[in-house]
């Protein structure tokens with residue numbers, strides 16, 4: 001049977017990237033998605049904005065909602081200080097199989113914990129299952145209609161503290177209008193928009209950075 005796009009993306013990583021070199025994994029995926037097949041990674045342009053937010057924050061505890069093939073997982077984990085941890089949730093088991101191999105190829109698996117399942121099932125279990133009290137950074141890149149309910153769930157579970165940064169992908173395309181309205185109008189957030197483009201295209205998209213004020 002025909003291979004899947006994530007399987008072909010992983011093959012490109014194994015053919016063109018160097019084991020243990022996260023940057024070469026990132027470049028191999030960007031090249032594949034720009035010249036072979038588009039895929040829904042955050043991409044190189046928005047990825048640079050993600051890098052600058054991570055580097056400035058130097059987070060110890062990061063939550064990523066939506067792993068896909070692990071591209072943004074590798075982008076974030078490669079910048080984390082020793083001892084820092086990234087928990088990434090993926091709903092689709094086929095994507096998780098690929099992401100684990102991409103993460104291992106990059107050599108950053110000891111910073112990453114990939115968990116399979118739905119965000120609404122796992123968010124309430126972060127404390128008892130992972131011993132995490134609060135997160136320093138949350139990267140939202142999963143179902144677009146889940147950004148808002150999951151943000152409210154994280155608030156309710158006490159997973160956000162003064163200064164926690166929420167960074168949301170795709171706030172223009174596909175778009176998350178209810179989430180944007182919330183973080184931009186709530187007194188509990190200081191929000192700003194980083195204008196960019198949908199990965200590997202000329203369509204507008206961007207990242208919204210929202211600091212929780214408590």
Ligand SMILES: O=C(NCCCCc1cc2cnccc2s1)c1cc(-c2ccc(F)cc2)cc(O)c1O
Nearest residue numbers: 040066089090091117118119141142143170173174
């Ligand atoms: O859907 C997107 N990402 C979400 C899929 C992950 C589903 C999950 C649910 C879930 C629940 N719980 C835990 C973990 C998870 S992972 C997505 C789509 C586009 C896009 C697609 C077509 C197009 F024409 C223009 C843009 C671009 C993007 O950058 C995206 O991120």
Ligand SMILES: [Mg+2]
Nearest residue numbers: 042141169170
């Ligand atoms: Mg995305």
